[in-house]
Amino acid sequence: MTEYVTAPLLKSWLHDGREIALLDVREHGQYGEAHLFYATPLPLSRLEVDAPRLVPRQGVRTVVYDSGEAEGVAERAAARLAALGYSQVAVLDGGTRAWTAAGYRLFAGVNLPSKTFGELVEHAYGTPRITAQQLAAMQAAGEPLVVLDGRPVSEFHKMNIPGALCCPNGELAYRIRSLVPDAQTPIVINCAGRTRSIMGAQTLINLGLPNPVFALENGTQGWYLADYTLEHGGARRYGADSGDTALRAAARQLAERFEVPQVDAATVQAWAADGERSLFLCDVRTPEEFAAGSLPGAQHTPGGQLMQAGDQYVGVRGARLVLFDSDGVRAPVVASWLRQMGHDASVLQHGLHSGLALAPRAAPQPPALPEIGARELAQRLEQGEVALVDLRPSMAYRAGHVRGAQWSIRPHLARDLRAETRPVVLIADEPALAQWAALELPRPPALLQGGMAAWKQAGLPLQATPDQPMDAQCIDYLFFVHDRHDGNKEAARQYLAWETGLLPQLDALERSAFKLPQTAAEHA
Known part of the structure; x- marks a missing residue:
């Protein structure tokens, strides 16, 4: 029998401090048009494939929802989750229609908590920025300058600022001194829009880099809207051997500043056996490093993307996140941001060399077809x-x-x-x-x-x-997010307006869940 929760009850659950998995089971395009702020996208088309990874503890309090229309997608998803062994599944009665009728807001777009956090970071820290026109003028004048693109290699390949080099944000602390060995050269961090530009630049500033560091305002979209040409098919990236531990002490100090716990393998092993809390063991290194070998039971969560798109890796609000690397640089830096986002994030002592081994999650087997x-x-x-x-x-x-x-x-x-x-x-x-x-x-x-x-x-x-x-x-495709990369300037303008307009949409509870320091600008 399907259990239902009202919109006011769900709203209280989202802020009561206990774990909850809030799952939007509509398809990606529908989700991106209008969804709850803390929702994790888990479309019915991928439910059994992705649920064990996103929601590993089957006893966690779980709420699924759809638009409240007659198709009953939420009820079908709830039944499938119950068949997989999830024991506390409820449906939001009336779906998104009931949520808005109760006076709560729906949000467009994807990766909402992370995108909103990026806007808060810029406000809290006063992250320096540079316009496309200023950057183009510096390049034309031949001034010393390094432009680093904080997106993954696959996104960099789609389009990039001329002269930029790909270094995903999660790798910056580990690779910056190999890429920019002096302390004077200005550094510009960009992404496709705003979030990773801001987060990448502020990461280097928080680490105490003496170089002038700037976020490229509005990223590649700002460059394109200013009528400058983007390159396509770019392959310039950090070298496989470009990492170093020069900033290990700075990374450790940054983690201490934001009260990131260091936990040993025995503690994590005990957490894995705790039936009352969810645990995510997160390898924040590169895809190549992860493929070469990781800790048993870990999932690959590249550090930059864990900050940018955490809902693609973690589907439980309030879960324990344990991060690790092989260098003592990347995990502390990423964890320092996750703590400010409001996550219960820790760093595994000795990382890849800790000896930790968790039992892998059992994946449900699909029915065989001829x-x-x-x-x-x-x-x-x-x-x-x-x-x-x-x-x-x-x-x-x-x-x-x-x-x-x-x-x-x-x-x-x-x-x-x-x-x-x-x-x-x-x-x-x-x-x-x-x-x-x-x-x-x-x-x-x-x-x-x-x-x-x-x-x-x-x-x-x-x-x-x-x-x-x-x-x-095409309910699986969110046009306004993707069209901005396909020569559609109006879509790019709409997307940037969406990003910059996120903060006023938050209510007091949503805003207070972030843990940015009140005096961040004084410490930057």
Whole structure:
């Protein structure tokens, strides 16, 4: 039987100091249009795949919600979580409609707590900034200058400021003295918008770097809106051997300033056995380092992204976060920011060399589906014997799909196929997503073996439909976030206005959850 909570009760739960997992189970585009401030996106289409990682303790107080419309996505998600073993799951009665009717605000966009925090940091610390015009003038004059892009390598590759070098924010403290060995050269940190520019610049300032340090105002979007040219396909980045521990003492002092606890392996082992608290063991190093070997039971949470997009890694408000590295520099710096965000963050003593080993989380196994090869599928499609449904992202479908394939997504799958009498075949980038989605159908479908990669490898044709599915159907895609990178200046302006307009939308409880020092500017 589904349990429900009212909007006022949920609001009180979000601020009572106890752990809670607040899960928006709509698809990404719907979530990004309007959601609760502390919500973690866990769309129904990915629920079983991502829930064990985002919400590892099955006894945690959990609330799921949707828009409150007739589709019942929240109820379906609650039932699936219960089937996975989650024991305290409730549904927000009336969903987002009831939340606004109770007088509470919904927020657009993604990564809300982190984005809002970045704006608070700029206000609290008075982070120095430089405009696109000022930066362009310095570059044109040939002045000594280092521009560092604080985003991950994949985002840097999409577009970058000319002359910039990629150094994700979580790596700055560990690599800055290898990249800027002197104490005089000005340093400019940029991202695509504002948050990581501000956070990266303030990180170096908080560490006591004597260099002049600036955040590039509005990042690559500000550069583009000022009619300067961006580069695309950039690969300039920090070197694999560019890390050093020159700032280890400064990182330790920064952690002490913000009361970041140091915990030993035995303490973390005991926390892992605590059935009343959730634990996330976070490896904040680079993807390459993590792939080469990490601590058993750890998840990869690159430091810069853990600060920027924490809801992609941690789905429990109030959980214990234990960070580690191999150098004693990165984890303390990242933890110092997480403490200011209001997280219960600690640093593991001796990091990668602590000997800590936690039991890996057991992943639920999806139901097996019969598979069909690409060439057999092509023949059966030609004869009209099967119905083919493409469950890949809507933008991937637009770019190229099998002729005759219908696009759908798990919340709508049963509805889209209600009149279909032929056997159904599913295509998915991740087979597990199709396997779990199959639970929505009265009869088990088949799965294209090897997915779209196998279809392409067989030399079979694809069809592009740039306008299909229609925008309104693409509930997995948030247009205003992504269009700003595709030459749409109005979308870029709207996005920057959204970022700078976040602070006035907070209520007193949401604002007080952040722990920035009142006198931050005096200590900067």
